[in-house]
Each structure stands twice: as structure tokens, then as C-alpha cells.
Amino acid sequence: MVSIADARAGDQVAFEALVRPLIHPAYRLAYAMLRRREPAEDAVQEATLKAWRRIAQLRPETESLRPWFMTIVANECRSMRRGRWWSVVPLPQGRKVAFNEQGLTETTDLRQSIERLPHDDRVLLYLYYWLDLPLDEVAQALGVSIAAAKGRLYRAVGRLRERLTIPEEMNSK
Numbered sequence: 194m195v196s197i198a199d200a201r202a203g204d205q206v207a208f209e210a211l212v213r214p215l216i217h218p219a220y221r222l223a224y225a226m227l228r229r230r231e232p233a234e235d236a237v238q239e240a241t242l243k244a245w246r247r248i249a250q251l252r253p254e255t256e257s258l259r260p261w262f263m264t265i266v267a268n269e270c271r272s273m274r275r276g277r278w279w280s281v282v283p284l285p286q287g288r289k290v291a292f293n294e295q296g297l298t299e300t301t302d303l304r305q306s307i308e309r310l311p312h313d314d315r316v317l318l319y320l321y322y323w324l325d326l327p328l329d330e331v332a333q334a335l336g337v338s339i340a341a342a343k344g345r346l347y348r349a350v351g352r353l354r355e356r357l358t359i360p361e362e363m364n365s366k
Contacts, residue, residue: 197255200248208245211258216241218259218324219266225319226270228304236273240266260334263324267316267334306356314349321346 199207216237223233223240244258244265251261307315313335320331332342 197251197258198253200258201251201253203249205245208248212241212244212262215259215262219262222263222266222319222324223270225323226267226315227273232273233270236269237266240269243269257330257333259326260330263320263326263330264334264336267320271312271316303357306353309356310349310352313345314352317342317345317349318353 195204195207195210197211200211219237219240220233223236224230227233227236240262244262247265251258255261307318310318317331317335320326320334321328326334328342328346329339331346332339335342335345337345
């Protein structure tokens, strides 16, 4: 059985064994944040390299690599979005969620509403709802207490609700 201590000691095989199960969730997080396959793949690859370079800095009491690694992925996505080319290359707009329910059509674009949130709110929502991380791991990834993560999540959801544009017909239902 491989341990974090082995990876911290520089064992590449141990590091790969610990990170391999995290690659798919990391890609899902990166794709949710960047909305394009290639940049998401690049972000996960860069994050993996950064994690390997910094594994020795990981605290000895760390029990799981997941929150630490997801933080690196989220930070890499943020760095990519701040990059010059990100603002030059236009991204396709998010898909509108459309369905008929008793003749009503909802045109709320959840992805656009999430994108208008501050970065910290987006990361929190993606970690908790998109990746289904437990609140204690979300708190660890954000570097806050569980109570603080719960409060931030509550406020982020409130800010998201404010940004959603729900047709008046849907509000009266």
C-alpha cells in the first residue's frame, strides 16, 4: 500500500498511484471552470507537474491528497483564465437549459450565472456540487474551517440565485 509519506519522500510510483484516481475528478473541475477540453487537459497536466514538484511541501499530517490537488487544479485554471490569450479567444456561450413544463419554457443559463460569480464562489460551488466533495474536503481545499466553508457555500448559493434570470411565469408557479 502506497502512502503520502512515500510520495513526500520522492517515490514517483507512490505519487502516481495516489494521483491517478484524482485525474478524472480534476479534469471535471477544470472543464467546469474553463469550458473547453484542451485548456482543461492542459490545466490538469500543469497541476500534476506542480503537485509533483511541491509534494515534499505537503504537511505530514495530511490524510488525503484530493483537497490539496484540487486546490492546485483550481488555481491553475484561474491562472489560465487570467492569461492574455484567454481574453482574446472567444468562448462559445453556455448552453441554455430548455424544457417544457406545462407549456412554460425556462431559459435560465446556469453556467453563465455561475461564471458571473467571483472566482472563490465558483471554485466552492464546483468542488461541492460538481465534484461532490464532502464539506470537510472542500474546507480543506479552501484553507478554511468546515463552518466557514458551510457559510461561504450558503452565501455563494444566495449570490447565484440572485444572478439567475427566471422568467416571471416561473416565479408565480
